[in-house]
Amino acid sequence: MLATIRHPASAAVQAPPLIIAHGLYGSGRNWGVIARRLADRREVVAVDMRNHGDSPRFPTQSYPDMAADLAEVIESFAAPVDLLGHSMGGKAAMHLALTRPDLIRRLVVADIAPVAYNHDQTRNAQAMASLDLTQITTRAEADAALAQRIDDPALRAFFLQSLDLRHKPPRWKLNLQVLEDEMPKIVGWPGTQGAFDHPALFLTGAESSYVRPEHRETIKALFPKARFAKIPEAGHWLHAEKPRAFEETVRVFLEA
Template sequence: MHYVSSGEGQPVILIHGLFGNLDNLKNLANALEENHQVIRVDLPNHGKSKHWQHMDYPSLADECVKLLHKLNLTEAHFVGHSMGGKVAMALALIHPEMVTSLVVADIAPVAYSPRHQKVFAGLTSMPMEQVSSRKFALDHLTNADIDIGTSQFLLKNLQRTDNGFEWKMNLEGLIENYSHIIGWDIPDSVYPKPCFFIRGGESEYVLAEHSKAIMKQFPKVSAKTINGTGHWLHAQKPEIFNRLVVEFINKQSS
């Protein structure tokens, strides 16, 4: 996995969500790196990491293990948003000895119904050979009924080449593996260490009905809701989100 490291101290690994990259949690990294080594990663099929035709949470957790070995680390704190939260949870459940503590942002250890069909339709219908500018691509996505904020986020995956524009992400691989991404295939393990779930008050990703599933696999959980935020809580109220994460990790590091 491609990664960027900054700061010194107990290591913290930050994992982005679907369609994201290592810059998504850079603001949090800035808040953590005063006292920690912070490693931000591009998950496979995202950013500058390798493209996979098959990805599921056990294989993504294994990729985190390889990263720890590469960095000569035996364990680290893990923070994951959305799909990245599922990756971090999977690692904590499969290799709890490698996860000092866990922060999960706006996702639960459950299978979700499909909710990205409109996004995939907008991305796959993009006439890449006709894309002459980011404005052209933005107009295409908004005309596909994707809101402006989501469209701008998706276009962080668009890069200029000598021959025009192309996607950094492996769009075909993400579509092919979407059932694994929204699924949850690690149902029987328990992570016995402290973990912190943070949800957006206006998000539909972590609901009261998910509490039982969270408690079953993460019995030492604490939780917080950030009111006035949706799924992108770390971007909508970064000061509150960063403070909560830093306080939790510092407490586990002392």
């Protein structure tokens, strides 16, 4: 089963558990602050998706496989639960909602649509894999080495959260070769059919181009009770850029 980080409710439980599925190259640990804040009235569980973090390594990264992983976690609780997925995790959450709607009470999809995209994240996997980790002893050294391939310091900082410096030699807590090999599936969409007839929130960054107006017809066909909201001054990483606005919007939707 997937590795999980559990945040028990800090007060009397008033709602089903919330499961959080992160995006590509992320981990459950990335969601620590938001998860803890949302755990005031419910248990919150952040997972490490397959081939990420402390979860098992597999040769595939398809959305049916990732959805099955999430179903296994959810079935260890008293379903239905609430499910939040960002980017790759959002696509896995949508596939699960369409194929196993009995497992999910409310769905939050963060800055992704059920469509195939043209962008390619392969170069980032290649950049991380190119580091000679036998020569790395500090995060600053890793950042300097990664800067030769990736200009954006915020993006490097995000990737470096998955570098395990306590291991000797350091290692990536990402199955980079499989993620590179499976990139067409990750940026794609398996054409999943069905209808999730429960509340769904499609929450996007106002400055992101991932969920465009032309995607709404497809979203509404698959998620007829979909609602749409935008976080001002936020891009694709809306939960990291505007965490309090993201948290409050999710809270209002889940508690409606």
